[in-house]
Amino acid sequence: MSKINLNRTCVFPPPMTVVLVGLMGVGKTSIGKRLAERLNMPFVDADEEIEKASGLSIPDFFEKFGEKEFRKGEQRVIARLLRRQPCVVATGGGAFMALETRGLIKKCAVSLWLNADLDTLDTRLQRRSGRPLLQTDNPRNTIKSLMDQRYPIYAEADLMIETSNVSFERALDSACTAITKYFSSNYE
Numbered sequence: 001m002s003k004i005n006l007n008r009t010c011v012f013p014p015p016m017t018v019v020l021v022g023l024m025g026v027g028k029t030s031i032g033k034r035l036a037e038r039l040n041m042p043f044v045d046a047d048e049e050i051e052k053a054s055g056l057s058i059p060d061f062f063e064k065f066g067e068k069e070f071r072k073g074e075q076r077v078i079a080r081l082l083r084r085q086p087c088v089v090a091t092g093g094g095a096f097m098a099l100e101t102r103g104l105i106k107k108c109a110v111s112l113w114l115n116a117d118l119d120t121l122d123t124r125l126q127r128r129s130g131r132p133l134l135q136t137d138n139p140r141n142t143i144k145s146l147m148d149q150r151y152p153i154y155a156e157a158d159l160m161i162e163t164s165n166v167s168f169e170r171a172l173d174s175a176c177t178a179i180t181k182y183f184s185s186n187y188e
Contacts, residue, residue: 013040014041014110014179014183015183016108018035018039018041018087018089018112019078019082019105020032020091020114021091021105021112021154022093022116023093023146023150024092025116025120025121026121026163027171028090028114029045029090031114031163031168031172032045035172038176041087042087043087043090044087044089045089046077046078046089046090047090047092049081050074054073058070074091074092074094078091096156102156106158110158110159112159112161112178112179113157117164117165120163122139125143158182159179162174
């Protein structure tokens with residue numbers, strides 16, 4: 001297998017889907033799109049696929065049916081995506097929390113946790129609206145609570161990169177390098 005090329009390109013498309021997990025605001029969609037280009041793979045945003053399947057925006061889906069029904073739909077969509085040709089999938093922040101979804105990802109894909117600290121997420125998420133779980137009196141406390149609940153589960157991912165206080169390009173390079181090393185060592 002080829003050696004890792006750190007010159008901003010990955011050396012091969014992985015033999016299986018790469019699933020990005022992490023809290024909202026870590027960069028799953030932004031990094032995922034460019035990572036897919038570097039890996040020469042299609043990119044799919046699971047939330048966009050849910051919106052297509054339901055005919056509703058994510059906030060509207062939450063409002064109309066609630067989080068429990070959203071998670072069921074999300075699980076079905078991710079299962080469908082994992083049956084396709086290998087691609088890069090950006091999941092919603094809660095997708096990896098569902099035991100069945102997490103098990104399917106572990107069986108059919110390589111998971112990459114994009115990690116970020118509270119200050120980074122708080123700053124990034126203040127610039128964006130439309131996050132149903134942050135429609136609270138204190139979004140920062142909500143983020144912290146989500147971190148406490150989810151980070152131990154995200155730690156089960158196959159790989160992890162840090163997206164706090166690093167440039168977008170550096171995070172992208174780290175993701176590409178981690179994936180390339182993973183497949184180089186596991187699929188020689």
